[in-house]
Amino acid sequence: MKFNSKILYVDDDKENLTGFEISLSRSFGIETAENSQVAYSILQSSDDIGVVLVDYKMPKEDGISFVDRIKDEFPDLIFIITSAWADMDVVIKAMNMNCFYGFIQKPWNYDELTITLKNALEHFEVKRDNKRLNAELLQQNEALEVAIRREKEANRVKNVFLQNISHEIRTPLNSIIGFSNLIKQNLPSDTKVAAYSDLVIQGGYELLRTIHNILESALIFSNQVVVSSTPFDIKAMVNRLVGEAVDRVAKKNLTLQCKGIDEVVIVNDELKVQYILRVLLDNAIKFTSKGSISISVLDGSEISDDEVVLVRVSDTGMGIDKKDIDMIFQPFKQVDDSSTRQFGGSGIGLFIAKSYAELLGGRISVESEPNRGSVFSLILKKSLAC
Structure with missing residues (x-):
């Protein structure tokens, strides 16, 4: 499996660094640092480090102290502690910090070391990809919520407009229908004007029904219909x-x-x-x-x-x-x-x-x-x- 992320190995022993890089560079991307200060500079300038393998016993700042200092700044990194000592107190202290993925004891078995590093890189890349996907989903959800809010507002504005325009149309229509009925009542039923009045009244009622239907369909589309019993x-x-x-x-x-x-x-x-x-x-x-x-x-x-x-x-x-x-x-x-x-x-x-x-x-x-x-x-x- 080819990894996109690299391993940073921190050790004050240059021979260990050289042997590590020569032995594992065919399988992994490798960066090395001979102290915590150099390692910190590499982490600040690089965005492709996934696993940090750090020696416990180093001058000025030991591996556990170094990780404790930077873990909050680089929360996604996978840290592995290594030491030539068979001292379980070191292991227990590292594991209790809840920021170490594992412990590797020197001298290494390179087959076991390769498996551990491979698993650590897989863990990092899965965690990184999940974080990226979650961020994308969150962004999409936020965009969807914005779209929903805009749609609701558009529906509200549309319904207000429809209600206002329907009121403005209904008011004169009611007058037209009312006066047409009044004209019809005061004319002989066999006159042409009475027949024309019937057409005006019929057309007015049809127009009123059409306005009502358009308004109701808009309320149905926007789930704003009120039901009573x-x-x-x-x-x-x-x-x-x-x-x-x-x-x-x-x-x-x-x-x-x-x-x-x-x-x-x-x-x-x-x-x-x-x-x-x-x-x-x-x-x-x-x-x-x-x-x-x-x-x-x-x-x-x-x-x-x-x-x-x-x-x-x-x-x-x-x-x-x-x-x-x-x-x-x-x-x-x-x-x-x-x-x-x-x-x-x-x-x-x-x-x-x-x-x-x-x-x-x-x-x-x-x-x-x-x-x-x-x-x-x-x-x-x-x-x-x-």
């Missing part, structure tokens, strides 16, 4: 939505049926549940050109152990290919781009509906075939713990 009768909600849809269904010569409607009171987020059901019903009407639409509410606890409620919206419309079902729940997408021009819509509704359902602890499933209609099923918890 109140008790309400989901059967009454369905009946109310069906009543609102009667005129649109009649204009398309469709039939709208309510099947198996159970009276079920649940504790959930009423506004979000209403939004989900309105999207499912509106889509059924939009994408059905002939036939019928049906909606049912079933008490799920009667058919399973789960305290849930099941709402199904069925239609005989254009249907969806199985491979495209996941796509319809993605934001701003429809199965066919031409559908946007033919049927209108921004492609946000089902994305918000699915997101709401999951936030409320439920789910939406779809069964559909092209040209044979679709069945959208909403499963909700009867009681939502907020």
Whole structure:
């Protein structure tokens, strides 16, 4: 194994230094120093020393004192103490300092010395590489935290902007819709102005829904949707939505049926549940050109152990290919781009509906075939713990 790091051998005996370098220079990179002062200078000027082999008995400053003096300045180095004395007190003193990797007694067995130095260098390089990797990971984590903070701030600014701009748009829109209704109420229903008023009112409500959907999708993307829970009768909600849809269904010569409607009171987020059901019903009407639409509410606890409620919206419309079902729940997408021009819509509704359902602890499933209609099923918890 080739090492990138060198060994520094410190000994006051020049013959020992020469013999060490000649014997081991083929296996290791070697630096030598004849006293602690020279060794310290080498360490200060070199960044490739990994192991320091230091003789215990040296004039002016012994090996243990030298290591004790510099260990805090060079905390990553591997220190090995060596001595010609078979004095266990020296070994014990060195080991108790917790900064020595090992002890080698002179005269050396060069095979054992080579193994010890090899292990020490491997230990140093693994420790150095781990330290480098940890530093890189720490730097990456810090960069990631900065990016997350910036993203959060960008989302906050974006949401504040969307809220402000939606307020600025909604205010004049409400005035337009209100005065258009007032004009319509004071004109005969068969005049052109009354018909134009209907178009203005319809366009105003569609624009309001689009603004609401854009704002809600932004809150969903930034995980800032607030969920609340109140008790309400989901059967009454369905009946109310069906009543609102009667005129649109009649204009398309469709039939709208309510099947198996159970009276079920649940504790959930009423506004979000209403939004989900309105999207499912509106889509059924939009994408059905002939036939019928049906909606049912079933008490799920009667058919399973789960305290849930099941709402199904069925239609005989254009249907969806199985491979495209996941796509319809993605934001701003429809199965066919031409559908946007033919049927209108921004492609946000089902994305918000699915997101709401999951936030409320439920789910939406779809069964559909092209040209044979679709069945959208909403499963909700009867009681939502907020």
